Amino acid sequence: MYLGIVLAIAGLVVGFGANVAVNKNKLNNAEDEVKKEIDKSKKEADKIISDARSEADSILESAKKEETTRRKEIKEIEQRLLSRDEQIDKKLDDLDRRTDSLRNAEDEVDELKDEIKKIRESQQLKLEKIAHLTKAEAAEKLTAMTEKDIRQDLVGLINKLQNEAKETAEDQAGFILVSAMERMASDVTAERTVTTVKLDDEDMKGRIIGKEGRNIQALQRATGVDIMVDDSPGVIVLSSFDPVRREVARQTLEMLIKDGRIQPAKIEELVDKAQKNVQKEVVLAGENAAREVGIIGIPKEVLQLLGELKYRTSYGQNVLKHSTEMAHMAGLIAEELGADVQTTKYAALVHDLGKALTHKMEGKHHHISGEMLRKYGAPEAVAHAAEAHHDDVEATTTEAIIIRVVDAVSAARPGARNISAENFIERMRELENVANSFEGIEKAYAITAGREVRVFVRPQQVDDLTAIKLARDIATKIESTMQYPGTIKVNVIRETRAIEFAK
Helix, strand or coil, X not given: CHHHHHHHHHHHHHHHHHHHHHHHHHHHHHHHHHHHHHHHHHHHHHHHHHHHHHHHHHHHHHHHHHHHHHHHHHHHHHHHHHHHHHHHXXXXXXXXXXXXXXXXXXXXXXXXXXXHHHHHHHHHHHHHHHHCCCHHHHHHHHHHHHHHHHHHHHHHHHHHHHHHHHHHHHHHHHHHHHHHXXXXXXXXXXXXXXXXXXXXXXXXXXXXXXXXXXXXXHHHHHHCCEEECCCXXXXXXXXXXXXXXXXXXXXXXXXXXXXXXXXXXXXXXXXXXXXXXXXXXXXXXXXXXXXXXXXXXXXXXXXXXXXHHHHCEECCEEHHHHHHHHHHHHHHHHHHHCCCHHHHHHHHHHCCHHHHCXXXXXXXXXXXXXXXXXXXXXXXXXXXXXXCCCCCCCCCCHHHHHHHHHHHHHHHCCCCCCHHHHHHHHHHHHHHHHHHCCCCEEEEEEEHHHCEEEEEECCCCCCHHHHHHHHHHHHHHHHHHCCCCCCCXXXXXXXXXXXXXXX
């Protein structure tokens, strides 16, 4: 039993010793590994430090070279600047010397002038003593003798020139006018009083008329244009003496056909859009006319009125085309006569400006033209020349006389005007003015070639009974103030609308 215990203890001792030996051996190996890693790390660190030093030395060397180069360049620039300063100093010295030399020469010239003046005065005194006459007396006697010798010749020459001027003045004036007319003659006769809109589908006419005629009535009421659907196959005829309304109606109808949704609310929306489009065309027409003639600086209000002349006629003659033609002709004549070309062309272009306002303002169109031009800041010479193109205002400038002459030339040449069309348009306008002269009228349109006047009243001011009386009063005034063939229908319309919005 004891032997077993001893053997066990001995085994434990031997095992412990062996374990210690093994651990010691491992420890030694680990120390060797650590030493190797440390040596390896030192070598890598030494290499990195060496590379860094080499790179730093290279960068330092490059920087030194760059600094040396820059210093050299700066030194060269300094040398050039110094050289330029020296040259400038030399030039300034030369200028100073030249200035002094010129001053000395000027002094010498002044002295010579004084000497020459004294010599001339001395010679003049000697001549006066010899002739016993002063300079003024000698000049007077010489003039009198010369006038006596050549008086008859001068009188004959003047008479000859006057006679030649009388003989050639008329021919010369005619040549100038004919030359201008030949260069600028153009067709300015206006379009007829109807416009046609082509339809691709004949069924579209029924949609335009609408149920119980609501669509066509709304379109006629909104535009003031007489719309004839059944007169011609494949087209719709728009009839109105006012080309502005006719253009608005044409654009509205074309937009309705393209859109396809034809109803009173849509018609009102597109009429408003068409009116805005026509307004843009009016402004563009005024700007183009001014640009064509070569006049700049025209006030925008004048350009607006000028553009409206695109849709106005005078005896069938388009007023805007008539004005641009006049401006070109007036410029040519003004150049021949030595007048102010720009003023003449400006006045010719705007001389009929009042025709855009005759339906809104009382007075003759040329008086309105002068008033509007002065109001919007046009030059007085332009306003006077435009206002004086008719005989009731005296033309006091050459430009005004040229405008008067050219207006007569442009209007009187063959093919320029259509008297019957103008009379018709004037009658339509007068018919509308008669209706608009009563209280409570919102709009009045002459339609059906003047056989009907359609009057829209304000429902707040005119009741049903008053509308009946108003129709009779308008008809009575037309009978007493106008001359017309046949009969004229007076159609007074009182419409009340109730509008609410569901929110």
